[in-house]
Amino acid sequence: MPLVTMKSVLDRAYKHGYAVGAFNVVNIEFLEAIIETAEERQSPVILSIGEAHFPYIKLENICPAIHAMAAQSPVPIALNLDHGGSFEVIIRAIRNGFTGVMYDGSKLRFEENVANTREIVKLCRPVGVTVEAELGAVGGDEGGGLMSKIDTSLFTDPHQAADFVRLTAIDALAVAIGNAHGKYKGEPMLDFDRLETIRKAVNIPLVLHGGSGISSKDFKQAIGRGIAKINIFTGMSQSALSAAQKFLNTGVEKYHAYPQLMRSIKDAVKKTVSEQIEIFGSSGEAGHQF
Numbered sequence: 001m002p003l004v005t006m007k008s009v010l011d012r013a014y015k016h017g018y019a020v021g022a023f024n025v026v027n028i029e030f031l032e033a034i035i036e037t038a039e040e041r042q043s044p045v046i047l048s049i050g051e052a053h054f055p056y057i058k059l060e061n062i063c064p065a066i067h068a069m070a071a072q073s074p075v076p077i078a079l080n081l082d083h084g085g086s087f088e089v090i091i092r093a094i095r096n097g098f099t100g101v102m103y104d105g106s107k108l109r110f111e112e113n114v115a116n117t118r119e120i121v122k123l124c125r126p127v128g129v130t131v132e133a134e135l136g137a138v139g140g141d142e143g144g145g146l147m148s149k150i151d152t153s154l155f156t157d158p159h160q161a162a163d164f165v166r167l168t169a170i171d172a173l174a175v176a177i178g179n180a181h182g183k184y185k186g187e188p189m190l191d192f193d194r195l196e197t198i199r200k201a202v203n204i205p206l207v208l209h210g211g212s213g214i215s216s217k218d219f220k221q222a223i224g225r226g227i228a229k230i231n232i233f234t235g236m237s238q239s240a241l242s243a244a245q246k247f248l249n250t251g252v253e254k255y256h257a258y259p260q261l262m263r264s265i266k267d268a269v270k271k272t273v274s275e276q277i278e279i280f281g282s283s284g285e286a287g288h289q290f
């Protein structure tokens with residue numbers, strides 16, 4: 001089916017108490033791995049392309065492939081811009097047929113974040129593009145750089161979140177509750193009480209960035225408190241790297257070894273995506289109306 005809006009995927013997940021994985025696409029192997037796994041699991045899925053990954057993947061090249069693959073797929077697929085930082089990038093995403101954008105004004109002052117996010121909503125709503133925005137600041141590096149830092153003073157404030165959602169009319173809110181991009185230093189400690197308060201204050205689907213490294217028990221707690229979208233990249237990247245390392249350690253010398261390496265990477269990424277989809281509870285949810 002053609003790409004569906006991110007809102008339709010998120011609203012259903014939020015209502016029915018599961019989360020949909022938003023998996024980053026950095027090349028065609030990752031793209032195929034994500035879609036094939038979603039089909040095997042009969043799960044809706046969100047493909048994310050991060051502005052941080054633009055040096056590695058060109059929207060104008062990969063998007064036609066994404067549209068073609070979605071059209072042939074029986075599962076609902078949304079295409080999301082991950083951490084778009086400017087109007088220019090958002091426009092480029094709309095032009096390439098994205099069905100959701102995450103505008104990241106989290107490093108700006110509250111008023112400025114509100115003002116910019118409102119403008120983005122104004123651009124996106126008439127063309128049916130879902131808008132996610134962030135309040136508070138998720139630690140670490142969006143590109144999946146290796147070490148994360150958690151700063152509790154940057155956690156999302158529930159009262160401010162209520163004002164933010166009311167003033168901007170966004171479709172989904174990314175929260176900072178102890179989650180971080182990249183690899184966690186020690187055990188992640190999520191503030192579930194805060195999450196519960198935010199959910200009651202805003203009543204729209206919530207988004208957890210920095211999903212790699214969080215335990216399945218914590219994921220389930222978070223999903224029970226309004227998290228409907230979980231962003232995953234670092235775990236996939238690590239699976240790809242260890243598969244590559246393992247493959248190269250076998251001492252292959254054959255002329256066709258490179259395609260085999262790509263295949264082993266894709267298989268490893270599929271395994272990670274599959275495990276996450278199972279934990280998020282979205283398996284078997286593809287057949288409903290989106």
Ligand SMILES: [Zn+2]
Pocket residue numbers: 083138142181209210231
């Ligand atoms: Zn993120």
